[in-house]
Structures are given as C-alpha cells and as structure tokens.
Amino acid sequence: MADVNSETPGTSIVTPPPLRSLFIGFFTIGMYGFGGVLPWARRMVVEQRGWLTSAEFTDLLALCQFLPGPNIVNMSVALGSRFRGLPGALACFSGLMAAPFMIILALATVYDRFSEVAWVQHGFAGLSAAASGLIVVMAIKVSAPLRSDWLGMVVAAVGFVAVALLRVPMVPVLLVMAPISIALVWFAGRRGQAAR
DSSP states (O other), X not given: OOOEEEEETTEEEEOOOOHHHHHHHHHHHHHHTTTOHHHHHHIIXXXXXXXXXXXXXXXXXXXXXXXXXXXXHHHHHHHHHHHHHHHHHHHHHHXXXXXXXXXXXXXXXXXXXXXXXXXXXXXXXXXXXXXHHHHHHHHHHHTGGGGGOHHHHHHHHHHHIIIIISOOOHHHHHHHHHHHHHHHHHHHHHHHHHHO
C-alpha cells in the first residue's frame, strides 16, 4: 500500500508507487472491471491503495472525461504520468489493457460460434444490467466530494439535465459547461478572498 500523509483535508502526499505496483494495480482493474472498469478504478486508486483522495480522483476523472478517448484509458495514462512520468503512463496503460485484450479475443470467439444459443443471449443481457448498476454506483461515489459544494452540484445538475433529459450531445455541453464552471469557481474563489 502507498504511504499516504494528509497535508490538508482535500490533498494527499503519496510516495510514488513503483512501476510494478502501477502495472499490477491497473492489470487488476482490467481483470475485475471488465465491462465496468471505472468503479473498480476508483476503489483501487482511492479506497485500497490511497494513491489519490476522493476529491483528487473526481478532479482527475473530470479532466479525463473532457479529453477525447475512453475515460479509464485517459485516467491510467494521467495517473501513471503523475507518479512515474512516461514509464508510469506506459505501465498503467499496458496493465489496464492486457487482460481485457485477451478476454475479448476469447469472448469474441465464443460469441461468434454460439451467438444464436438462447442462454448466451440471456447471459449478455444480464451482463448489461450488471454494468448499468455499476455505473449508477460509480456516479454516486464520484459525486460525494460535491455534496458540500453547492456550486459544483448546480453545474453537475445542469450538465445532467442537458445530456440526460434534453438529449444535447455531450461535446457541446462540455464545450459550454467547462468554461462556465471554471469561471464560476474562479469568481467564487475571488469573492471568498475579498470577504476575508
């Protein structure tokens, strides 16, 4: 486990994990989180290894969601780079991708051969339901740091309404909401400093 010392409530000082730990950590995520990797990533990074605090994980996830590409791949590269530079990014990325790559090849072979069998179709439908449940749990855990931040809750609610209810595509929502939320946090910080 990483050596974590709290400096302030929202930050942590972590002794950078060795490359082997980064690879094994993300290999484990890739193995256990097949079909729903993000909940396993948060559990391993925040709860088990203590590499990031809950707030730091949420901030990093927000950045990774804004970047193009799969969120968890972006996160593995960003986290590995944060701790060990390019070798760390490569260790996390290759660890994350190794197991799913082998598993998907095996599953594709099975599905290609047995896709018409009823129990295979029911099995894949059940996997979809389980993955949906993992996404809901992940959303609840990631939103935990926002519970005491009314401004963050408002921005999250507006983004949810725009994407989930109004069906606005995510890219325009991000392009509009990101600068607005940054400006709101900046103004709130300046107002807080002026009040002191």
